[in-house]
Amino acid sequence: MSSQVLTTQEASAPALTAWLRFLRAHAAITRELSARLEALHELTLSDYDVLLQLYFAPERRMRRIDIARSVLLTASGITRLLDGLERCGLVDKARCESDGRVAYAVLTDAGVKKVEEARESHLADVEELFGSRFDRHEREQLAALLGRLPLAPTSDACSS
Amino acid sequence: MSSQVLTTQEASAPALTAWLRFLRAHAAITRELSARLEALHELTLSDYDVLLQLYFAPERRMRRIDIARSVLLTASGITRLLDGLERCGLVDKARCESDGRVAYAVLTDAGVKKVEEARESHLADVEELFGSRFDRHEREQLAALLGRLPLAPTSDACSS
DNA sequence: CGGCTATACTTGAGGTCGCAACGATCATAG
DNA sequence: CTATGATCGTTGCGACCTCAAGTATAGCCG
Numbered sequence: 278m279s280s281q282v283l284t285t286q287e288a289s290a291p292a293l294t295a296w297l298r299f300l301r302a303h304a305a306i307t308r309e310l311s312a313r314l315e316a317l318h319e320l321t322l323s324d325y326d327v328l329l330q331l332y333f334a335p336e337r338r339m340r341r342i343d344i345a346r347s348v349l350l351t352a353s354g355i356t357r358l359l360d361g362l363e364r365c366g367l368v369d370k371a372r373c374e375s376d377g378r379v380a381y382a383v384l385t386d387a388g389v390k391k392v393e394e395a396r397e398s399h400l401a402d403v404e405e406l407f408g409s410r411f412d413r414h415e416r417e418q419l420a421a422l423l424g425r426l427p428l429a430p431t432s433d434a435c436s437s
Numbered sequence: 438m439s440s441q442v443l444t445t446q447e448a449s450a451p452a453l454t455a456w457l458r459f460l461r462a463h464a465a466i467t468r469e470l471s472a473r474l475e476a477l478h479e480l481t482l483s484d485y486d487v488l489l490q491l492y493f494a495p496e497r498r499m500r501r502i503d504i505a506r507s508v509l510l511t512a513s514g515i516t517r518l519l520d521g522l523e524r525c526g527l528v529d530k531a532r533c534e535s536d537g538r539v540a541y542a543v544l545t546d547a548g549v550k551k552v553e554e555a556r557e558s559h560l561a562d563v564e565e566l567f568g569s570r571f572d573r574h575e576r577e578q579l580a581a582l583l584g585r586l587p588l589a590p591t592s593d594a595c596s597s
Numbered sequence: 598c599g600g601c602t603a604t605a606c607t608t609g610a611g612g613t614c615g616c617a618a619c620g621a622t623c624a625t626a627g
Numbered sequence: 628c629t630a631t632g633a634t635c636g637t638t639g640c641g642a643c644c645t646c647a648a649g650t651a652t653a654g655c656c657g
Contacts, residue, residue, distance in 0.1 A: 292568030293560070295580035299567075300486075302586035303463045304509040308645095310589075326460075342635060345617080349464040354614050356637055373461070378622045383530035407459075408452030410585040422579050425570040426462035426657040427469075468615085481643075502605060514644050516607055538605040538652045 306406050313402050318395040331384040332392045338383040466566050473562050478555040491544040492552045498543040
């Protein structure tokens with residue numbers, strides 16, 4: 278049925294075009310954002326992402342597994358990432374009293390400070406590289422469209 | 438001016454919301470796409486990407502540096518990626534006669550076959566995970582919006 | 598020609614991340 | 628109380644990718 282060979286990838290379909298632009302834009306923007314974040318604050322984009330989650334979490338602490346799910350890294354990735362943040366003194370590890378399996382990550386005072394410092398320049402960078410390309414209406418449009426994309430491995434990613 | 442502290446990242450601005458969704462969606466979708474591609478065809482998403490560039494290139498060959506630029510990897514990344522593809526017999530290396538510095542990557546017959554095999558399932562996967570979320574009009578909208586994002590390090594990424 | 602700079606590519610070292618396997622803890626049911 | 632199964636976390640291993648440095652070629656100018 279749809280096995281017709283297409284001459285170029287761009288000509289194939291708007292979906293593919295959009296997908297390719299999505300891929301390329303991600304590569305370019307995250308590379309630049311990460312470079313700036315690292316140069317100014319010695320943080321990876323993932324580091325920053327995790328710190329920000331903690332910053333806005335109740336009591337500024339979260340279970341490691343919840344961090345993993347919220348930033349879409351695996352549990353092992355979170356372990357190693359937090360190792361680094363702990364060594365830098367930005368995060369503390371706290372065991373849960375009621376459940377011996379879970380370990381919390383808690384933002385330290387230094388961590389709070391770091392987030393607030395980094396956030397300022399990072400917000401500006403995101404605005405420059407991403408946001409400034411769109412007006413208010415387009416931003417909402419884009420957010421709405423991107424919000425439909427799946428976040429879980431394969432199946433539904435609703436509120437459940 | 439815009440230094441007011443915001444209570445949650447979602448509340449801050451549509452641009453940030455869009456950016457976060459962009460980040461998360463990329464992580465989820467590429468992970469799934471890569472897993473499927475690897476399971477069915479033993480290819481990385483980057484492998485596939487490079488093979489596809491070659492597939493549509495004149496004479497199915499490209500200079501390594503041009504591959505790097507088109508898929509947004511560094512030159513060293515391309516060297517190692519092509520090493521793998523050469524070992525698999527999907528790509529051949531060819532020196533340029535007029536310029537001793539450049540080395541071409543040429544798609545072999547096996548490479549052509551591989552692309553055509555992988556393309557079928559990959560297109561379906563992209564459609565399922567990405568394209569199917571949007572109708573025709575939305576795809577064009579999305580492609581247009583994403584097309585405004587920068588592809589070069591910092592500055593302009595126009596046709597110059 | 599000899600020097601100088603730019604470009605194409607490769608290599609060594611290091612960082613980030615996922616997968617799979619493992620240990621520890623909890624919850625449930627017999 | 629013990630067996631079973633699920634959940635949380637860590638670790639060994641390997642893949643992928645970047646940065647910085649190094650090699651080789653090309654082009655330009657004195």
